[in-house]
Amino acid sequence: MFLWVALGGAIGASGRYALSQLLPVAQGTFPWATWWANIIGCICAGLFFAASERFVSLQGEWRLFLMVGILGGFTTFSSFSLESFQLIKLGHYGLAFGYIFSSILIGVSALAVTYYLCKTVLFQ
Numbered sequence: 001m002f003l004w005v006a007l008g009g010a011i012g013a014s015g016r017y018a019l020s021q022l023l024p025v026a027q028g029t030f031p032w033a034t035w036w037a038n039i040i041g042c043i044c045a046g047l048f049f050a051a052s053e054r055f056v057s058l059q060g061e062w063r064l065f066l067m068v069g070i071l072g073g074f075t076t077f078s079s080f081s082l083e084s085f086q087l088i089k090l091g092h093y094g095l096a097f098g099y100i101f102s103s104i105l106i107g108v109s110a111l112a113v114t115y116y117l118c119k120t121v122l123f124q
Helices: 002-022 032-054 061-074 077-089 093-122
Strands: none
Touching: 002 032, 002 061, 032 061, 032 077, 061 077, 077 093
């Protein structure tokens, strides 16, 4: 199982790097490469999730390879969106909102705090 995830992750990460080379972004401008990677990843996640519900053969190793591996390597936003959608689909609206809100707020806050701590303490 780990080999499927690792192989898919290598493909996904390589795809994301290729996209960043096709859509270079200057610092301080809109991050088009990441935005497109996230949108493409979400579209693919929705497509595969729907297909895997319809075709049981797409679960197991294929799910690990495509969803966890390729899409996980290409973007984690697709996984975040899929998990949020699954919670909503199951009617867990409060849990979905909490997951979405806390992921964004804590994720961005953790990045900012780490950045400023490293900049002021480690990399003066």
